[in-house]
Amino acid sequence: MGTHSKTEIKEGLPASRAARVRKVLSPGGIEAWLVEDYAVPLIALEFALIGGAAQEPKGKPGVATLLAGLLDEGAGPYDSDAFHRALEDQAIELSFSADRDFLSGRMQTLARNKARAFELLRLAATEARLEADAFERVKSQVAAGLKRDLNDPDTVASRTFRRLAYPEHPYGAPLRGDLGTLEALRRADVADLRAANFARDNLKIAVVGAIDAETLGRTLDEVFGALPEKAALAPVADIVFAGAGTRHVVDLDVPQSTIRFGRQAIARADKDFIAATVVNHVLGGGVFSARLFKEVREKRGLAYSVYSRLVDQDHAAMLWGGTSTKNERAAESMQVIEAEIRDLSEAGPSQDELEKAKQYLIGSYALRFDTSTKIASLLARLQAEGYGIDFLDERNRLIAAVTLADAKRAARRLFGDGALLVTVAGRPAGM
Amino acid sequence: MSLPATVPLTPSAATPAKPAGPRVASARLDNGLDIVVVPDHRAPVVTHMVWYRNGSADDPIGKSGIAHFLEHLMFKGTKGHPAGEFSELIAGLGGQENAFTSTDFTAYFQRVAKEHLKICMEYEADRMSNLVLAGEVVVPEREVVLEERRMRTDSDPADLLNEAVQAALFTRHPYGSPVIGWQSDIEGLGRADALAYYDRFYTPENAILIVAGDVEPAAVIDLARAIYGRISARGETPKRIRVREPDVRAHRLVTLADPKVEQPSYQTVFLVPSYRTAASGEAEALEVLAHHLGGGPASLLFKALVIDKKIAVSAGAYYDGTALNDTRFYAYATPAPGVSLETLDTEIARLIAEVAAHGIAEADLARVKTRLVADAVYAQDSQVALAHWYGASLAIGLSLADIAAWPERIETVRAADVVKATRWLDARRSVTGFLLPEAAAAA
Numbered sequence: 081m082g083t084h085s086k087t088e089i090k091e092g093l094p095a096s097r098a099a100r101v102r103k104v105l106s107p108g109g110i111e112a113w114l115v116e117d118y119a120v121p122l123i124a125l126e127f128a129l130i131g132g133a134a135q136e137p138k139g140k141p142g143v144a145t146l147l148a149g150l151l152d153e154g155a156g157p158y159d160s161d162a163f164h165r166a167l168e169d170q171a172i173e174l175s176f177s178a179d180r181d182f183l184s185g186r187m188q189t190l191a192r193n194k195a196r197a198f199e200l201l202r203l204a205a206t207e208a209r210l211e212a213d214a215f216e217r218v219k220s221q222v223a224a225g226l227k228r229d230l231n232d233p234d235t236v237a238s239r240t241f242r243r244l245a246y247p248e249h250p251y252g253a254p255l256r257g258d259l260g261t262l263e264a265l266r267r268a269d270v271a272d273l274r275a276a277n278f279a280r281d282n283l284k285i286a287v288v289g290a291i292d293a294e295t296l297g298r299t300l301d302e303v304f305g306a307l308p309e310k311a312a313l314a315p316v317a318d319i320v321f322a323g324a325g326t327r328h329v330v331d332l333d334v335p336q337s338t339i340r341f342g343r344q345a346i347a348r349a350d351k352d353f354i355a356a357t358v359v360n361h362v363l364g365g366g367v368f369s370a371r372l373f374k375e376v377r378e379k380r381g382l383a384y385s386v387y388s389r390l391v392d393q394d395h396a397a398m399l400w401g402g403t404s405t406k407n408e409r410a411a412e413s414m415q416v417i418e419a420e421i422r423d424l425s426e427a428g429p430s431q432d433e434l435e436k437a438k439q440y441l442i443g444s445y446a447l448r449f450d451t452s453t454k455i456a457s458l459l460a461r462l463q464a465e466g467y468g469i470d471f472l473d474e475r476n477r478l479i480a481a482v483t484l485a486d487a488k489r490a491a492r493r494l495f496g497d498g499a500l501l502v503t504v505a506g507r508p509a510g511m
Numbered sequence: 512m513s514l515p516a517t518v519p520l521t522p523s524a525a526t527p528a529k530p531a532g533p534r535v536a537s538a539r540l541d542n543g544l545d546i547v548v549v550p551d552h553r554a555p556v557v558t559h560m561v562w563y564r565n566g567s568a569d570d571p572i573g574k575s576g577i578a579h580f581l582e583h584l585m586f587k588g589t590k591g592h593p594a595g596e597f598s599e600l601i602a603g604l605g606g607q608e609n610a611f612t613s614t615d616f617t618a619y620f621q622r623v624a625k626e627h628l629k630i631c632m633e634y635e636a637d638r639m640s641n642l643v644l645a646g647e648v649v650v651p652e653r654e655v656v657l658e659e660r661r662m663r664t665d666s667d668p669a670d671l672l673n674e675a676v677q678a679a680l681f682t683r684h685p686y687g688s689p690v691i692g693w694q695s696d697i698e699g700l701g702r703a704d705a706l707a708y709y710d711r712f713y714t715p716e717n718a719i720l721i722v723a724g725d726v727e728p729a730a731v732i733d734l735a736r737a738i739y740g741r742i743s744a745r746g747e748t749p750k751r752i753r754v755r756e757p758d759v760r761a762h763r764l765v766t767l768a769d770p771k772v773e774q775p776s777y778q779t780v781f782l783v784p785s786y787r788t789a790a791s792g793e794a795e796a797l798e799v800l801a802h803h804l805g806g807g808p809a810s811l812l813f814k815a816l817v818i819d820k821k822i823a824v825s826a827g828a829y830y831d832g833t834a835l836n837d838t839r840f841y842a843y844a845t846p847a848p849g850v851s852l853e854t855l856d857t858e859i860a861r862l863i864a865e866v867a868a869h870g871i872a873e874a875d876l877a878r879v880k881t882r883l884v885a886d887a888v889y890a891q892d893s894q895v896a897l898a899h900w901y902g903a904s905l906a907i908g909l910s911l912a913d914i915a916a917w918p919e920r921i922e923t924v925r926a927a928d929v930v931k932a933t934r935w936l937d938a939r940r941s942v943t944g945f946l947l948p949e950a951a952a953a954a
Contacts, residue, residue, distance in 0.1 A: 436603050
């Protein structure tokens with residue numbers, strides 16, 4: 081504690097990524113993960129509060145998004161305008177967002193302005209006013225966003241997909257809310273969600289940049305010390321993916337069909353989760369050599385964008401993919417995608433595909449650690465998902481250890497009979 | 512293979528961050544290739560980019576979209592390396608790659624562990640002069656581009672309006688054509704068009720190599736000389752022949768009404784000088800003016816329209832200054848329910864007139880400068896952001912000295928300069944875009 085040595089962090093290949101991160105425990109018992117780095121005179125902080133939109137009362141989607149939007153709209157002695165000016169006066173970046181399993185906030189400041197930045201963060205996190213006029217304003221902004229996307233093909237296909245995949249569960253509700261219920265939301269809804277979520281026992285913090293452990297320790301108590309000790313989260317049920325084997329078209333007068341497809345996947349805690357991650361990369365990961373990219377885009381020119389990914393949440397896991405293809409060829413695109421999924425289920429990836437996917441996933445991990453804000457965000461998320469610091473090193477070892485037998489087993493479990501829930505926005509021919 | 516949005520109606524990063532501090536090194540090879548190295552030793556990775564000084568505004572008449580189409584085709588292999596080999600190699604190294612086309616430049620990049628810089632250079636240098644286009648890869652790729660256009664534009668009334676607004680603002684200049692091209696032009700593009708365009712522009716004299724990351728500048732320049740230096744010079748830099756946009760003296764209103772539109776929106780775009788075409792200090796004054804008018808919730812437009820009068824749910828302004836020719840200054844707003852776009856138009860014009868008449872308070876000026884100069888420091892946190900800023904600036908003909916001096920030049924903007932810059936925000940130099948639901952338009 082208390083060292084001010086200016087360490088320039090370099091990591092060679094064998095060096096430990098985890099060793100760069102230290103756990104800081106404040107005198108008051110608040111923990112944060114810190115990467116101390118003075119190369120650029122900045123500090124980035126990100127925090128997550130476990131809970132998020134999954135804690136919204138039934139029939140009130142969008143409350144978490146409203147809360148996130150209101151936290152920087154006036155706090156402590158400042159009304160909204162004064163608060164924004166205070167941020168601008170010292171070029172402090174502060175924003176909040178709602179995710180399904182957590183709320184998060186992020187702050188970035190020039191190191192020389194850190195005292196003011198932490199003070200404004202404290203006010204937003206512990207004394208946001210949630211005033212009536214700000215509440216109405218943020219609600220109208222959310223409503224405008226919902227209206228703007230009401231006939232947006234991506235939004236239409238995605239929302240329909242979630243609703244059908246997770247009926248009667250918070251994961252099936254629209255994250256940003258619903259025009260039909262938004263108007264009825266009250267400030268009390270937002271205040272209740274804050275009261276239930278904002279507490280020290282579900283707070284996960286990551287800090288990157290020009291600050292030492294001792295200073296950070298003191299600062300954590302100043303910023304977050306006033307939060308109640310315990311959160312009051314409602315239990316959220318685990319849910320299994322529904323609707324596989326069905327197709328749903330939402331009519332939209334556009335030249336292209338926007339498609340979402342997916343099925344139940346393998347949970348984060350499952351022993352096959354890492355192998356499933358590798359197998360999904362073979363199918364539709366973000367490289368030009370993925371099967372879907374080659375078959376749908378490169379060989380047939382059916383689409384510009386085609387992908388699949390694993391969405392792992394605290395209470396569900398799904399395979400989720402998408403593409404956009406002209407209406408006349410939408411059915412053909414879906415046939416190509418389904419054929420690749422069936423083939424991977426039955427035969428698994430080849431040894432060559434497996435090796436290439438592992439190489440990519442291992443090698444590209446370093447690219448996620450190239451800016452302070454990205455590192456802070458990643459470290460806060462890892463904590464929120466229950467990982468320890470050692471996972472930063474463990475992750476690549478787990479991927480390297482995936483054998484062809486593991487990959488085939490995971491592919492079989494992940495893709496099963498190949499049945500998919502498919503939603504389409506557009507006017508697809510023959511679907 | 513992505514394409515930066517040409518006209519974001521609600522910009523997420525209105526002003527590209529301007530770096531100030533990093534120690535950059537530069538060199539020019541005998542064949543004319545410019546090299547810039549931006550050291551960043553925080554992580555053992557490197558960003559390798561080649562920028563060409565040509566973009567969609569250099570598309571021949573009737574061939575809109577060719578710069579972007581060629582960008583896609585650059586992934587289709589060379590004499591020595593068949594299609595897919597480079598991409599497979601990069602993926603196998605855990606690297607990321609892509610390319611993008613804008614109005615004034617086209618760029619290709621890879622992000623890899625630093626020890627793989629050499630192989631990136633070898634493949635990128637190879638496709639600068641050895642591209643092979645088999646007929647069978649050209650047609651499916653043209654379909655991909657048409658799907659890209661359908662996805663980004665044809666399915667989105669807001670983007671169709673943006674396209675029409677640009678076309679109205681630039682009556683002759685090629686910034687009036689979309690980067691991706693008009694559909695009818697794309698459908699006619701073929702192998703010969705792509706190769707002709709490639710031969711004209713893909714030369715060492717026309718290229719800028721940017722390497723940002725955990726590298727030593729001298730070693731990078733030596734490596735580049737050994738690899739890129741093998742490419743023969745063409746003898747001269749390709750000419751960019753751009754017609755000048757005439758001084759149109761008429762306000763234009765472009766309206767798009769569509770049943771898919773549920774949320775109306777408003778934009779006005781002014782034709783203004785860029786960092787390349789402005790008189791000394793004027794682009795910086797426009798930058799300050801844009802931030803004062805509409806850079807975030809503490810800005811004039813937001814405070815007046817959203818907070819005080821409650822006639823809009825969002826409002827802002829930004830200046831697209833990084834352009835070779837005269838460029839665009841945007842003001843935009845989303846109306847509150849029941850408020851007409853005409854009301855927003857009147858109010859925004861009134862606020863601009865107020866700045867012109869009464870100027871900017873010293874406290875506001877100081878706040879705007881603090882923010883803009885801080886952005887230069889924030890940019891240093893990202894080697895990708897730095898590489899983009901250097902690449903885009905150099906590709907439009909700015910110098911490294913211009914980039915280094917930018918924060919200082921912002922600091923020297925006076926209140927009187929901001930007032931003077933308002934002269935460009937003249938309705939007769941602008942196009943207003945209304946996005947409306949179909950029923951409202953009929954009324």
